Amino acid sequence: MDLLPSDEQLDIVSAAADFISSRMPIEDIRRRVDEQTSADVDIWREGAELGLTTLGLPEEHGGSGRGLDDEVLLFATLGQHLATGPFLATTLGARIAAHCGDTELVARIADGRALVGLAELRDGGAVGPDGFKGTFDLIDAPGAGHLLLIGDDGAALVDAAEFSDIESLESIDPGTRLATATVTAGSILHWVPATVDPIRDRALLLSAAGLAGIAQAVADMATQHAKTRVQFGRPIGVHQAVKHACTDMAVRAEAARSLVYFAAAALQAGRRDFEFQVLAARAAASSAAIDNGAANIQIQGGMGYTYEHNAHLFLKRAHVLAHLIDEPTDVLAELLEQGAPQ
Numbered sequence: 136m137d138l139l140p141s142d143e144q145l146d147i148v149s150a151a152a153d154f155i156s157s158r159m160p161i162e163d164i165r166r167r168v169d170e171q172t173s174a175d176v177d178i179w180r181e182g183a184e185l186g187l188t189t190l191g192l193p194e195e196h197g198g199s200g201r202g203l204d205d206e207v208l209l210f211a212t213l214g215q216h217l218a219t220g221p222f223l224a225t226t227l228g229a230r231i232a233a234h235c236g237d238t239e240l241v242a243r244i245a246d247g248r249a250l251v252g253l254a255e256l257r258d259g260g261a262v263g264p265d266g267f268k269g270t271f272d273l274i275d276a277p278g279a280g281h282l283l284l285i286g287d288d289g290a291a292l293v294d295a296a297e298f299s300d301i302e303s304l305e306s307i308d309p310g311t312r313l314a315t316a317t318v319t320a321g322s323i324l325h326w327v328p329a330t331v332d333p334i335r336d337r338a339l340l341l342s343a344a345g346l347a348g349i350a351q352a353v354a355d356m357a358t359q360h361a362k363t364r365v366q367f368g369r370p371i372g373v374h375q376a377v378k379h380a381c382t383d384m385a386v387r388a389e390a391a392r393s394l395v396y397f398a399a400a401a402l403q404a405g406r407r408d409f410e411f412q413v414l415a416a417r418a419a420a421s422s423a424a425i426d427n428g429a430a431n432i433q434i435q436g437g438m439g440y441t442y443e444h445n446a447h448l449f450l451k452r453a454h455v456l457a458h459l460i461d462e463p464t465d466v467l468a469e470l471l472e473q474g475a476p477q
Contacts, residue, residue, distance in 0.1 A: 174220030180247030214348030252276030262286030290334035346420035424453035
């Protein structure tokens with residue numbers, strides 16, 4: 136089993152990185168902080184036409200037909216560059232629409248006309264093939280015509296109009312839009328059982344990939360600063376306290392990336408232990424991104440604590456991704472309940 140990216144995969148990653156850096160620069164997060172949506176609609180369509188939301192969709196549905204490992208590499212790149220917009224929900228929403236034969240919706244997602252937000256059940260309710268109810272957190276829902284809901288037995292697409300009386304909330308991450316709404320009896324548009332496609336595991340894995348990308352980005356940022364920041368005539372990286380911190384960050388980032396890659400291979404191959412591997416990757420990546428994000432701020436010194444510096448944006452995005460789909464404590468509890476694979 137080769138866990139290293141191929142030349143073709145590296146070309147895909149490079150193209151995505153170039154697009155995000157030039158069309159969705161990190162500086163736009165601050166510039167659009169008061170806008171309704173975190174991503175510019177026209178730029179989002181450019182990214183969709185590039186294939187950023189349909190990379191893993193079969194070619195017969197208008198996608199690129201790439202494997203899960205390619206999607207993982209893409210989402211790690213999205214995390215590394217703090218790309219804004221509902222990439223996770225839209226990517227998975229396209230899969231659900233394709234499974235259910237909604238070719239029109241798939242086509243609209245593929246060319247960027249349709250966005251899918253994420254609705255996460257928080258209090259007293261349920262999500263199933265016959266409907267949904269409860270209080271939901273809505274992530275990057277503005278501008279989305281549909282919302283992705285993930286339940287214990289499957290995943291659903293629902294019309295955004297099912298959610299009324301939406302209350303906007305302030306998000307810790309200025310690049311993510313957050314709201315809440317309560318639904319007493321909602322209708323499901325499309326439902327895909329977990330036995331047909333493990334959407335929840337895909338969501339956990341792709342969010343873990345984003346977290347691994349963040350862990351690597353801030354490790355690189357801290358290392359570069361340690362090499363170039365000179366105090367008393369010497370780079371600060373020569374001091375053991377800084378040097379060891381950078382080394383720990385590199386180790387955490389590498390561990391997270393390796394676990395994410397292996398989990399992708401396990402899920403794609405349908406191994407018996409794929410759920411364990413996905414949970415392990417998500418737990419490790421969450422810890423790596425948050426711990427590395429905090430360490431990076433400290434290594435950057437006084438400037439690292441300012442709003443103008445990018446360091447805090449990575450840490451805030453890490454916290455958001457770490458709470459998507461399942462809470463960190465729930466991921467660990469489920470991981471421990473499963474036990475080590477035999």
